[in-house]
Amino acid sequence: MTRQSVVIGCGSYLPDRIVTNEELARSVDTSDDWIRKRTGIRERRIAADDQKTSDLAVNAAKEALRAAGIGPDNIDLIVLATTTPDETFPATATRVQAALGMTKGAAFDVQAVCTGFIYALNVADNFIRLGQANTVLVIGAETFSRILDWEDRTTCVLFGDGAGAVVLQSLEQENEREMRGILSNHLHSDGRYKDCLYVDGGPSSSKFVGKLRMKGSEVFRHAVTNMVSVLEEALKCNNLSAKDIDWLVPHQANKRILDRTAQKLKLSPDKVVVTVDRHANTSAASIPLALSEASMDGRIQKGDIVVTDAMGSGFTWGASLIRW
Numbered sequence: 281m282t283r284q285s286v287v288i289g290c291g292s293y294l295p296d297r298i299v300t301n302e303e304l305a306r307s308v309d310t311s312d313d314w315i316r317k318r319t320g321i322r323e324r325r326i327a328a329d330d331q332k333t334s335d336l337a338v339n340a341a342k343e344a345l346r347a348a349g350i351g352p353d354n355i356d357l358i359v360l361a362t363t364t365p366d367e368t369f370p371a372t373a374t375r376v377q378a379a380l381g382m383t384k385g386a387a388f389d390v391q392a393v394c395t396g397f398i399y400a401l402n403v404a405d406n407f408i409r410l411g412q413a414n415t416v417l418v419i420g421a422e423t424f425s426r427i428l429d430w431e432d433r434t435t436c437v438l439f440g441d442g443a444g445a446v447v448l449q450s451l452e453q454e455n456e457r458e459m460r461g462i463l464s465n466h467l468h469s470d471g472r473y474k475d476c477l478y479v480d481g482g483p484s485s486s487k488f489v490g491k492l493r494m495k496g497s498e499v500f501r502h503a504v505t506n507m508v509s510v511l512e513e514a515l516k517c518n519n520l521s522a523k524d525i526d527w528l529v530p531h532q533a534n535k536r537i538l539d540r541t542a543q544k545l546k547l548s549p550d551k552v553v554v555t556v557d558r559h560a561n562t563s564a565a566s567i568p569l570a571l572s573e574a575s576m577d578g579r580i581q582k583g584d585i586v587v588t589d590a591m592g593s594g595f596t597w598g599a600s601l602i603r604w
């Protein structure tokens with residue numbers, strides 16, 4: 281018998297406020313045409329002033345628990361991926377734990393920026409495989425609007441706020457060939473590229489939280505290369521090829537990155553789940569938001585081969601291959 285982590289529920293939450301490209305063009309020197317053509321983004325959601333990352337995360341978590349048909353008491357562990365925690369400490373995951381009414385188990389944050397959800401999924405999967413947890417809530421939640429320089433047109437048009445969550449549960453299975461759940465995880469980082477995408481502040485380096493800075497075209501180039509190579513690594517590890525993929529659920533940074541990645545893998549564009557047009561880049565939240573959308577609307581079905589991949593600041597990149 282092999283112990284695998286199976287997704288038993290997904291949930292998401294987006295703040296009510298929609299900010300269109302036209303609205304942004306009223307405050308910075310940009311246009312709807314430029315943003316759509318270069319990124320595929322039409323609009324993004326922005327959290328209300330009194331909404332924190334944990335508030336978004338709690339809403340997504342509640343929906344995921346409802347979809348899974350279980351209560352917070354069944355959760356052994358919360359792993360929350362974020363770059364925009366409520367405060368420097370405590371971990372935002374512990375705020376979510378309290379808000380859900382949980383008094384047992386453990387909760388902590390993982391920080392790998394846009395690759396955060398893949399890192400969190402890998403950590404949660406390891407806890408389950410080792411028998412240290414049976415049921416884990418994995419959340420990606422961000423309020424990137426708080427760390428944007430709203431006068432910098434090269435970055436402020438690219439990001440949005442939101443949260444997504446999945447519930448993973450252990451399942452003992454015999455049939456190796458039909459095994460459901462997370463089949464493999466692949467994580468990478470290369471700290472030499474930290475200056476390509478970073479926040480120019482933080483508790484140990486300055487008095488300020490700081491704002492996001494990015495060398496966009498350099499990040500773009502590495503994003504395509506790294507995402508293609510990690511997807512090939514995941515497929516090879518499972519003796520699969522691109523034609524076996526039912527759904528590619530990538531981190532949503534730029535529609536051109538998604539198109540280029542699919543093209544290089546010779547994957548049909550209609551197998552790629554796209555939300556960047558409506559959500560923009562929500563960093564660690566983008567994959568669980570997309571997973572949630574595609575499972576709720578019935579595209580992702582039990583038994584499907586689903587591959588998720590991401591690339592972000594660090595650089596960090598990674599992929600998880602799942603038989604749903």
Ligand code: UT7
Nearest residue numbers: 310311314318394433434437496497499500503533534592
């Ligand atoms: O999630 C983490 C990973 N992040 C990413 O993957 C983001 C990766 N990068 C990108 O998506 C793209 O590089 C961007 C969307 C950020 C930029 O697209 P680009 O095609 O690489 O444009 P560029 O940076 O080469 O800029 C082209 C021009 C420049 O003007 P000049 O120098 O040619 O006159 C920019 O100043 O576009 C200008 N520009 C804008 N114009 C109107 C940059 N931002 C804007 C803007 N509106 N918002």
